Amino acid sequence: xxxxxxxxxxxxxxxxxxxxxxxxxxxxxxxxxxxxxxxxxxxxxxxxxxxxxxxxxxxxxxxxxxxxxxxxxxxxxxxxxxxxxxxxxxxxxxxxxxxxxxxxxxxxxxxxxxxxxxxxxxxxxxxxxxxxxxxxxxxxxxxxxxxxxxxxxxxxxxxxxxxxxxxxxxxxxxxxxxxxxxxxxxxxxxxxxxxxxxxxxxxxxxxxxxxxxxxxxxxxxxxxxxxxxxxxxxxxxxxxxxxxxxxxxxxxxxxxxxxxxxxxxxxxxxxxxxxxxxx
Numbered sequence: 669x670x671x672x673x674x675x676x677x678x679x680x681x682x683x684x685x686x687x688x689x690x691x692x693x694x695x696x697x698x699x700x701x702x703x704x705x706x707x708x709x710x711x712x713x714x715x716x717x718x719x720x721x722x723x724x725x726x727x728x729x730x731x732x733x734x735x736x737x738x739x740x741x742x743x744x745x746x747x748x749x750x751x752x753x754x755x756x757x758x759x760x761x762x763x764x765x766x767x768x769x770x771x772x773x774x775x776x777x778x779x780x781x782x783x784x785x786x787x788x789x790x791x792x793x794x795x796x797x798x799x800x801x802x803x804x805x806x807x808x809x810x811x812x813x814x815x816x817x818x819x820x821x822x823x824x825x826x827x828x829x830x831x832x833x834x835x836x837x838x839x840x841x842x843x844x845x846x847x848x849x850x851x852x853x854x855x856x857x858x859x860x861x862x863x864x865x866x867x868x869x870x871x872x873x874x875x876x877x878x879x880x881x882x883x884x885x886x887x888x889x890x891x892x893x894x895x896x897x898x899x900x901x902x903x904x905x906x907x908x909x910x911x912x913x914x915x916x917x918x919x920x921x922x923x924x925x926x927x928x929x930x931x932x933x934x935x936x937x938x939x940x941x942x943x944x945x946x947x
Contacts, residue, residue: 670845670898673703673814674834678803680735681708681721682926683742687770691736692718695757696835696844698872699920699925700780701864704811704841706736707759718850719748720757721785723842724771744769757811785841821876822849822862827883836861836898846898847913849878851886861892885910 672858679691689710694724704722727737751757757917759775767774771790772884786806786807814835822829834848846861862879869878879886892898900916907914 670836671839672834672848673837674818676729676736677764679729680732681706681710682735682737682739682746684738685742688742688745694814695720696814696817698810698812698870701782701844703837703844703847704774707813708745717750719745720751720765721745722765722769722771724769724782724790726787726842729839731936761810778905780841780843785843794942819875820870822847823876824881824883824886825879829879829881829883830860831884832877848894854883854887856907859892859894860886860889861898862886863912866910866912881910890930 673694677691677693681688681690689708690708691706693707695705695707696702699821704725706726707718707720709716721738722833725739727739728754729736732740749761750767751761755771762773772782772819774781774787774790779785779789781787793806816833820832822831830849830851830853832847833850835844836846836848837844844864846863847867848860851858851860851861862881865867866879866881867877868880869876889909890902890903903916
């Protein structure tokens with residue numbers, strides 16, 4: 669099913685043996701447009717800290733009571749490597765995290781999650797390890813905070829369109845299926861959905877995302893009702909309108925072209941929620 673990340677934020681988080689805290693943020697992979705981590709805020713006012721939770725440990729969420737269930741104990745979560753909010757999350761931190769939890773890292777393989785498209789496949793013992801060259805070639809910082817990405821401007825081929833206000837994700841693969849774009853500066857009260865693989869470039873320094881669409885194309889796209897579910901019928905109309913290959917039949921996967929910054933200029937806040945959206 670498809671879910672709004674904004675709606676999931678502030679959900680309570682439950683470990684196997686009790687509540688542990690709340691959802692504070694999500695970190696997206698800026699190349700594959702996939703949620704790599706939930707940022708959990710644990711502890712009380714005096715001992716508050718933030719830790720990363722991989723989708724590997726996501727279990728069924730209770731959308732009615734707004735509770736997110738994890739296949740981890742409270743101790744395992746509380747003793748997990750904490751994330752420093754004033755620094756980007758490095759590959760080394762991710763390696764330490766994977767080692768702590770005892771599962772392979774996801775990068776360097778052919779799939780979005782190791783050898784496949786589902787985070788649970790990372791725990792499979794049948795996966796072959798990626799080559800050292802593949803791993804080292806991708807040893808750059810690549811995670812972006814959902815809170816940071818909200819507000820990024822969307823630039824069409826001919827004119828500005830609006831800004832990002834939310835993300836619609838698949839709650840099994842945790843891939844981002846759509847950016848929710850607020851266009852109310854030009855068309856009062858109108859929000860539109862744009863698939864990540866219709867973007868052509870992400871410029872992190874200017875906080876801007878270029879899309880391979882004109883403003884008029886976006887303006888005349890099938891209207892999206894934020895209070896209604898994004899079902900397969902709507903998705904078919906949207907893809908048919910834009911003349912794009914549909915992802916559920918082997919169409920393009922969400923890959924953008926981020927503009928890299930030199931390491932010393934990387935943003936310092938890179939670690940900075942449900943409409944029920946059904947299929």
